[in-house]
Amino acid sequence: MIVVIDGPAGSGKSTVARALGRREGLTYLDTGAMYRCVTLAALERGVDPSDACALGALARSVTIAFGPAAEPGGAPTVLLDGRDVTSAIRTAEVDSNVSAVSGVPAVREAMVAQQRAVGAAGDVVAEGRDMGTVVFPDADVKVFLSADAAARARRRTMEREGTDPRTPGAEVRDLALYERICRDILARDAGDEAHAVGALRCADDAVRLDSTSMTADEVVDAVASLVDGAR
Numbered sequence: 074m075i076v077v078i079d080g081p082a083g084s085g086k087s088t089v090a091r092a093l094g095r096r097e098g099l100t101y102l103d104t105g106a107m108y109r110c111v112t113l114a115a116l117e118r119g120v121d122p123s124d125a126c127a128l129g130a131l132a133r134s135v136t137i138a139f140g141p142a143a144e145p146g147g148a149p150t151v152l153l154d155g156r157d158v159t160s161a162i163r164t165a166e167v168d169s170n171v172s173a174v175s176g177v178p179a180v181r182e183a184m185v186a187q188q189r190a191v192g193a194a195g196d197v198v199a200e201g202r203d204m205g206t207v208v209f210p211d212a213d214v215k216v217f218l219s220a221d222a223a224a225r226a227r228r229r230t231m232e233r234e235g236t237d238p239r240t241p242g243a244e245v246r247d248l249a250l251y252e253r254i255c256r257d258i259l260a261r262d263a264g265d266e267a268h269a270v271g272a273l274r275c276a277d278d279a280v281r282l283d284s285t286s287m288t289a290d291e292v293v294d295a296v297a298s299l300v301d302g303a304r
């Protein structure tokens with residue numbers, strides 16, 4: 074069983090894919106974390122984000138692995154060459170460079186090969202940008218999850234502030250942070266949509282879901298019923 078969830082930054086893919094994985098017994102694959110690892114390695118080693126050749130070599134040389142989440146239901150631990158980079162890959166600096174790095178075809182080639190290997194090894198729910206179009210074109214269930222930009226920025230900001238966006242009355246506290254995140258996700262989406270290969274795009278045969286006014290649980294239920302239908 075291969076389930077793919079593609080969509081723009083902050084649409085809720087990770088929350089939904091993790092919950093779905095637990096519920097349906099599927100291995101969760103966060104492909105964005107893989108591109109973030111290559112970006113972090115490039116920044117740390119001083120590799121020029123416009124040097125496609127060096128980035129491709131770097132992507133082929135690093136080892137990316139996932140370990141158990143630090144807390145139940147949380148994000149899996151991300152290991153770059155054996156080092157825990159779970160937090161280090163989520164900085165503003167990585168956010169603003171990841172789209173350029175992931176736009177390099179040789180970087181994508183290296184990541185896609187690893188992603189397909191995970192899919193070949195067992196049942197998977199994979200989230201990203203090109204899961205349904207490039208990596209797993211024959212997936213059993215394809216979902217394209219979107220939400221309007223303001224809702225996505227609000228969720229991301231509250232996540233960073235440690236607030237659960239589902240709490241009644243919960244609101245963004247730091248407006249400057251909200252605005253920065255809003256600008257960042259719009260810029261990242263535009264960059265991701267412009268990639269020559271593996272661009273952010275809804276597969277022709279994907280089910281489109283708009284999570285703007287849905288709770289995460291409602292989205293999980295909707296995707297789970299697609300999975301049940303495909304079993």
Ligand code: C5P
Pocket residue numbers: 082083104105106108109171172173175176200201202203204261265271
């Ligand atoms: O999903 P997340 O926001 O962590 O992804 C970070 C970035 O990694 C995206 O903005 C995109 O540039 C890149 N990415 C990609 N293809 C994927 C997953 C992520 O290009 N399948």
